[in-house]
Amino acid sequence: MARVKILDKEFETSITEETILKSIDGVADKINAELADKNPLFVCVLNGAFMFAADLMKRISIPCQISFVKVASYSGTQTTGSVKQLIGFNEDVKGRTVVLIEDIVDTGITIDGLAKQVESMGAADVKIATMLFKPESCRPDIKPSYIGMNIPNAFIVGYGLDYDGYGRNLKDIYTLVK
Numbered sequence: 001m002a003r004v005k006i007l008d009k010e011f012e013t014s015i016t017e018e019t020i021l022k023s024i025d026g027v028a029d030k031i032n033a034e035l036a037d038k039n040p041l042f043v044c045v046l047n048g049a050f051m052f053a054a055d056l057m058k059r060i061s062i063p064c065q066i067s068f069v070k071v072a073s074y075s076g077t078q079t080t081g082s083v084k085q086l087i088g089f090n091e092d093v094k095g096r097t098v099v100l101i102e103d104i105v106d107t108g109i110t111i112d113g114l115a116k117q118v119e120s121m122g123a124a125d126v127k128i129a130t131m132l133f134k135p136e137s138c139r140p141d142i143k144p145s146y147i148g149m150n151i152p153n154a155f156i157v158g159y160g161l162d163y164d165g166y167g168r169n170l171k172d173i174y175t176l177v178k
């Protein structure tokens with residue numbers, strides 16, 4: 001197991017790139033099968049989902065469009081509980097099937113806020129595709145349609161996820177060493 005130090009904290013490998021990519025194959029297969037005739041609009045939630053969105057979209061073979069929003073809710077290793085929208089929606093979502101692409105659903109506050117916003121803008125259907133899901137910390141009413149992997153409730157970095165802006169470039173996922 002490899003260790004990395006980011007700022008004041010130590011992390012060790014918990015999910016390899018190979019495992020991540022295999023789980024994305026599964027997510028893409030499900031989306032390609034279920035949304036083939038829906039002309040979905042994918043919305044990548046920046047910053048953290050950029051790597052997942054890139055790998056996922058390379059595997060999507062149905063007609064679709066992709067756009068981006070930018071939100072921030074974490075400070076250091078803790079969620080702040082409030083979600084700031086830094087770049088908003090500029091697409092017309094009326095009548096569309098929208099798939100929100102998220103890196104990780106932790107409490108679910110971020111993605112639920114965005115899903116409600118897209119619904120209120122007139123989307124016909126809003127689905128959540130998340131690379132990682134923390135079932136122990138998520139609000140029970142929030143159920144992503146597409147999940148790469150379930151993970152325990154620990155702080156992770158890599159594959160797009162950061163610690164104070166660092167570590168997003170790591171190709172594997174690392175868990176904080178306590």
Ligand code: 5GP
Binds near residue numbers: 105162
């Ligand atoms: P939620 O609103 O579901 O509690 O948190 C969602 C956002 O918090 C994610 O998009 C991600 O940016 C951040 N987040 C949640 N858990 C982790 C984690 O373990 N590591 C990192 N780096 N960010 C996380």
